[in-house]
Amino acid sequence: MLSFAVSVALGALGCALALSPVLGIQTSVAFSTSGTTLASAVQPAASSSLFIPDAASRVNVFVGTTNGGHVFPGALIPQGMVKAGMDTDSPGNHAGYDANPIFNVTGFSQLHDDGTGGAVPLSNFKLFPLASCGKGNTFEECQTSIDGRKVLRNVLDDGSPDDAGEPGYFASNLSTGIRVELTSTRRTALHRYTFPAKTEFPRIVVDITNDGQQSSTDPTMELDETTGRVKGGARFAASFGPGRYQAFACVDFKGDGYDLGAPIEFGAWLGNFPVKNTWTINQLYTSFVDELGALFTFNPKPEGVTTILARIGVSLISADQACANAEQEIPEFDFEGTRAASRAQWSELLGRIQIDPKGVDPEIVDLFYSSLYRTHLSPADYTDENPLWDSPEPYYDSFYCNWDTYRTLYPLMALHDPATFARIVRGMINIQQHEGWLPECRGATAKHYIQGGSNGDPILAEFYVKFQEQADALSVPADALYNALVADAEQESGNWDLQGRQASTWKILNYIPQDLFERNGSNSKQVSRTLEYSFDDFTISQVAKALGKTADGSKYAQRSENYQNVWNANLTFPGRSDIVGFMQPRFVNGTFNFTDPRHCSIHDPLQATCFLNAQNHDGFYEGSPITYSQYVPHDTAKLIELQGGNQKFIDRLNFIFEEGYFDSTDEPSQQIPFMYHYANRPGLSTQRSRQVIAQFFNTSTNGLPGNDDSGAMGSYVAFYLAGLYPLPATRQFLLSSPYFPEISFRNPVLNTTTTIRSINFKGNPNDGTGGQVFVKSVKIDGKPWHSNCFIEWDTFTNGSLIELQLTNEINVSCGNDKSALPPSLSTGGYN
Numbered sequence: 001m002l003s004f005a006v007s008v009a010l011g012a013l014g015c016a017l018a019l020s021p022v023l024g025i026q027t028s029v030a031f032s033t034s035g036t037t038l039a040s041a042v043q044p045a046a047s048s049s050l051f052i053p054d055a056a057s058r059v060n061v062f063v064g065t066t067n068g069g070h071v072f073p074g075a076l077i078p079q080g081m082v083k084a085g086m087d088t089d090s091p092g093n094h095a096g097y098d099a100n101p102i103f104n105v106t107g108f109s110q111l112h113d114d115g116t117g118g119a120v121p122l123s124n125f126k127l128f129p130l131a132s133c134g135k136g137n138t139f140e141e142c143q144t145s146i147d148g149r150k151v152l153r154n155v156l157d158d159g160s161p162d163d164a165g166e167p168g169y170f171a172s173n174l175s176t177g178i179r180v181e182l183t184s185t186r187r188t189a190l191h192r193y194t195f196p197a198k199t200e201f202p203r204i205v206v207d208i209t210n211d212g213q214q215s216s217t218d219p220t221m222e223l224d225e226t227t228g229r230v231k232g233g234a235r236f237a238a239s240f241g242p243g244r245y246q247a248f249a250c251v252d253f254k255g256d257g258y259d260l261g262a263p264i265e266f267g268a269w270l271g272n273f274p275v276k277n278t279w280t281i282n283q284l285y286t287s288f289v290d291e292l293g294a295l296f297t298f299n300p301k302p303e304g305v306t307t308i309l310a311r312i313g314v315s316l317i318s319a320d321q322a323c324a325n326a327e328q329e330i331p332e333f334d335f336e337g338t339r340a341a342s343r344a345q346w347s348e349l350l351g352r353i354q355i356d357p358k359g360v361d362p363e364i365v366d367l368f369y370s371s372l373y374r375t376h377l378s379p380a381d382y383t384d385e386n387p388l389w390d391s392p393e394p395y396y397d398s399f400y401c402n403w404d405t406y407r408t409l410y411p412l413m414a415l416h417d418p419a420t421f422a423r424i425v426r427g428m429i430n431i432q433q434h435e436g437w438l439p440e441c442r443g444a445t446a447k448h449y450i451q452g453g454s455n456g457d458p459i460l461a462e463f464y465v466k467f468q469e470q471a472d473a474l475s476v477p478a479d480a481l482y483n484a485l486v487a488d489a490e491q492e493s494g495n496w497d498l499q500g501r502q503a504s505t506w507k508i509l510n511y512i513p514q515d516l517f518e519r520n521g522s523n524s525k526q527v528s529r530t531l532e533y534s535f536d537d538f539t540i541s542q543v544a545k546a547l548g549k550t551a552d553g554s555k556y557a558q559r560s561e562n563y564q565n566v567w568n569a570n571l572t573f574p575g576r577s578d579i580v581g582f583m584q585p586r587f588v589n590g591t592f593n594f595t596d597p598r599h600c601s602i603h604d605p606l607q608a609t610c611f612l613n614a615q616n617h618d619g620f621y622e623g624s625p626i627t628y629s630q631y632v633p634h635d636t637a638k639l640i641e642l643q644g645g646n647q648k649f650i651d652r653l654n655f656i657f658e659e660g661y662f663d664s665t666d667e668p669s670q671q672i673p674f675m676y677h678y679a680n681r682p683g684l685s686t687q688r689s690r691q692v693i694a695q696f697f698n699t700s701t702n703g704l705p706g707n708d709d710s711g712a713m714g715s716y717v718a719f720y721l722a723g724l725y726p727l728p729a730t731r732q733f734l735l736s737s738p739y740f741p742e743i744s745f746r747n748p749v750l751n752t753t754t755t756i757r758s759i760n761f762k763g764n765p766n767d768g769t770g771g772q773v774f775v776k777s778v779k780i781d782g783k784p785w786h787s788n789c790f791i792e793w794d795t796f797t798n799g800s801l802i803e804l805q806l807t808n809e810i811n812v813s814c815g816n817d818k819s820a821l822p823p824s825l826s827t828g829g830y831n
């Protein structure tokens with residue numbers, strides 16, 4: 001529905017790519033052109049062999065920008081700290097933007113998150129252009145507050161707003177006739193404001209305090225009346241936790257194609273009152289109003305249309321560092337150069353996964369790359385911007401939250417961007433070394449509320465289990481990584497709502513009981529935390545094994561079976577005596593409490609929700625007992641046994657889908673469509689997963705059923721379209737059929753390309769039902785492979801060709817013997 005710009009920067013892109021040197025895989029050298037840091041450790045692919053020569057051109061940045069997706073559609077480089085984008089007055093403005101044009105634009109701010117809930121995060125340091133002010137068009141008449149200044153966008157004939165976006169670039173035409181364009185480097189945004197012809201007094205508001213929540217305290221702002229430079233900052237509230245953070249900006253202006261000179265009018269403002277010839281907010285009575293900043297009137301271009309560039313450096317250290325970042329990263333205010341360099345990074349990164357689009361609905365191709373794109377918005381690279389301690393290690397932030405992203409985002413990163421994955425892991429380890437705990441949920445240095453267990457564990461373990469041989473070369477210290485995991489597993493956290501686990505009780509009881517109130521954290525989510533802690537311990541056992549720590553490996557593998565302690569084998573589903581056994585809350589004394597299996601589902605008679613603000617004394621977080629009863633990713637074979645064998649298990653999965661218990665918006669449901677694999681019915685997984693895509697995910701602005709959760713949903717969709725599903729911290733992937741005749745993954749650290757090819761691809765059924773999409777047999781590098789249900793990480797280290805023979809018969813199986821079933825802990829475990 002929304003138009004999105006295509007390939008505008010291709011000329012410049014070719015240029016930037018040609019400039020970038022071929023770097024050795026293990027170096028961390030940065031290359032600079034126009035002051036822009038280019039991605040390191042990349043090897044440009046040979047473009048002649050690419051199906052999609054510019055993968056970034058297939059990204060629709062507006063997917064999920066209405067309907068609660070909270071997707072960020074603005075400008076950033078991959079994993080950029082700066083995310084420059086439009087802010088609106090939508091109630092769903094968590095990422096600033098809303099694609100519904102009834103909402104007014106309130107500014108263009110520099111940080112942001114993607115797809116979150118909580119209170120609006122990081123809409124800091126808005127700029128806003130004014131074409132005229134009031135009847136007399138005077139400085140004093142300018143409406144500087146959000147409510148005073150906000151305006152609508154222009155609306156196109158099809159009813160969508162006149163906005164455009166592509167990786168590294170965003171543009172909009174406001175109803176005031178001003179065109180706004182945004183691009184960025186890692187810590188600096190560059191805005192381009194084109195005023196209507198004959199604008200007499202082009203003006204720009206700099207807003208220091210409106211972060212999206214109006215939470216600021218301790219604001220500072222000073223302006224320079226000769227250069228127009230503004231330096232400022234404040235303290236702001238975190239989005240999903242009790243903490244606060246401090247952030248700073250440094251704003252400079254430049255005429256595009258003319259000498260801007262000194263501003264012709266300047267002043268600080270408070271609310272709707274700009275005061276001419278004031279330099280700092282200390283000259284105003286700031287304790288009465290929490291909206292403040294600077295206002296300038298600039299010289300218009302003597303002839304022709306006035307375009308003014310604004311460069312905003314951002315820092316969590318100081319305003320001076322914000323200025324230094326800006327001067328270093330965008331010294332020349334080169335808008336097109338900055339945009340082309342950002343775009344080149346995106347094209348190279350996204351192009352590492354290539355798909356053959358032949359016979360595939362173009363929307364599916366766009367859905368794939370748009371989803372992949374969103375997996376690189378968070379966590380964000382705040383290296384050198386950590387105010388908490390000094391360290392040469394990378395510093396990443398915006399882990400929002402690990403509970404969302406551990407399942408699929410990092411396994412996808414392992415396939416195509418392990419150098420970034422390694423830096424994120426190093427940053428996480430560094431945080432653990434200074435704070436005692438791995439980051440769990442975090443934004444701008446503030447700890448946010450934990451949703452599940454210690455879900456940094458599966459992320460570190462995913463890295464180590466797959467890259468143990470490359471860890472040294474990637475500067476990931478194995479000992480420190482393992483110590484961080486053991487700290488989660490063994491040490492009682494001072495506050496398990498913000499970090500670590502309720503470890504003492506976990507170790508004594510081997511489950512989290514419902515009726516135990518302890519001082520160090522809340523008594524909530526007991527059942528879901530028991531399941532998460534079990535999985536976390538499984539991932540630690542995998543790392544222990546990889547490190548040759550056999551005793552620890554067995555110990556944590558045994559602890560990972562603790563999910564059985566909250567399995568009540570006697571409970572039946574209301575009205576369905578054939579569906580028996582559920583995860584249930586348990587008391588300290590060992591007896592079970594009762595929670596209706598429909599609790600928090602769409603059929604909950606009490607219509608409860610299982611969000612944090614629901615108190616959750618009934619045990620479950622963002623999921624019902626019926627979906628959580630499927631959540632034992634590491635030992636599905638045991639789960640099948642508990643649920644009465646293959647047929648009962650399949651019947652239960654069918655029931656979950658047919659009765660609407662599958663919840664596409666919350667992560668605990670994510671694996672469920674693929675679980676038929678473990679009951680030797682992979683065709684049913686293929687069909688279910690395709691039905692889920694058809695029903696819930698598309699490229700419309702409402703194409704996400706719920707929050708993107710920092711790219712968690714994007715990574716989930718990308719895996720489903722690739723015909724794969726990962727289990728973190730293992731060396732196996734569940735296998736289905738890709739939506740493409742061929743998909744390949746180029747891994748720059750392994751220096752391999754792995755291709756999955758469907759020999760007899762016949763397209764995809766639109767509704768996900770039926771079709772010649774079921775995997776009948778598999779060959780790897782020309783040899784028959786023993787399973788139709790999973791492939792090994794080996795295929796990615798080897799750079800294999802995986803060939804699938806497809807059939808339209810849904811009754812395919814994994815293969816003839818037990819080794820054809822995907823691994824489970826109780827049936828021999830994972831190699």
Ligand SMILES: *[C@@H]1O[C@H](CO)[C@@H](O)[C@H](O)[C@H]1NC(C)=O
Pocket residue numbers: 089102103104147150151152
């Ligand atoms: C947009 O702003 C205008 C002018 O302030 C106001 O009348 C209108 O209600 C606003 N729209 C929304 C959705 O708030």
Ligand SMILES: *[C@@H]1O[C@H](CO)[C@@H](O)[C@H](O)[C@H]1NC(C)=O
Pocket residue numbers: 162163164171172173179
């Ligand atoms: C805005 O208007 C300009 C012409 O004034 C046009 O080129 C552009 O496509 C419009 N839309 C966006 C989003 O920039």
Ligand SMILES: *[C@@H]1O[C@H](CO)[C@@H](O)[C@H](O)[C@H]1NC(C)=O
Pocket residue numbers: 492493494495518519520
């Ligand atoms: C709280 O946690 C600390 C460790 O961080 C531990 O020393 C203390 O005993 C705990 N307090 C309670 C009441 O459990």
Ligand SMILES: *[C@@H]1O[C@H](CO)[C@@H](O)[C@H](O)[C@H]1NC(C)=O
Pocket residue numbers: 567568569570592
């Ligand atoms: C389930 O029922 C059996 C037989 O009545 C009983 O022995 C067992 O203790 C019950 N288990 C639970 C968890 O209530």
Ligand SMILES: *[C@@H]1O[C@H](CO)[C@@H](O)[C@H](O)[C@H]1NC(C)=O
Pocket residue numbers: 515587588589590591
């Ligand atoms: C176990 O604890 C629960 C909750 O504290 C209590 O209601 C129940 O009576 C106890 N059962 C036994 C057998 O002690």
Ligand SMILES: *[C@@H]1O[C@H](CO)[C@@H](O)[C@H](O)[C@H]1NC(C)=O
Pocket residue numbers: 514515593594595617618
């Ligand atoms: C048992 O569960 C019910 C329903 O969720 C809850 O109201 C009650 O507080 C629980 N009992 C205890 C002792 O936690």
Ligand SMILES: *[C@@H]1O[C@H](CO)[C@@H](O)[C@H](O)[C@H]1NC(C)=O
Pocket residue numbers: 695696697698700702703704705
């Ligand atoms: C796109 O997905 C959304 C969210 O799941 C859904 O509400 C909408 O109906 C879908 N649109 C189309 C055209 O399929």
Ligand SMILES: *[C@@H]1O[C@H](CO)[C@@H](O)[C@H](O)[C@H]1NC(C)=O
Pocket residue numbers: 024025751
């Ligand atoms: C990567 O592999 C290609 C061939 O597959 C080889 O030519 C190249 O030298 C390798 N690069 C490195 C850095 O190992």
Ligand SMILES: *[C@@H]1O[C@H](CO)[C@@H](O)[C@H](O)[C@H]1NC(C)=O
Pocket residue numbers: 780781792794795798800
């Ligand atoms: C990967 O290569 C090794 C060594 O050539 C071989 O032993 C192994 O079977 C290969 N793995 C797969 C999955 O093909």
Ligand SMILES: *[C@@H]1O[C@H](CO)[C@@H](O)[C@H](O)[C@H]1NC(C)=O
Pocket residue numbers: 809811812813
């Ligand atoms: C699958 O079903 C077809 C008929 O539709 C049948 O010919 C075939 O034998 C079945 N295969 C298996 C493995 O049951």
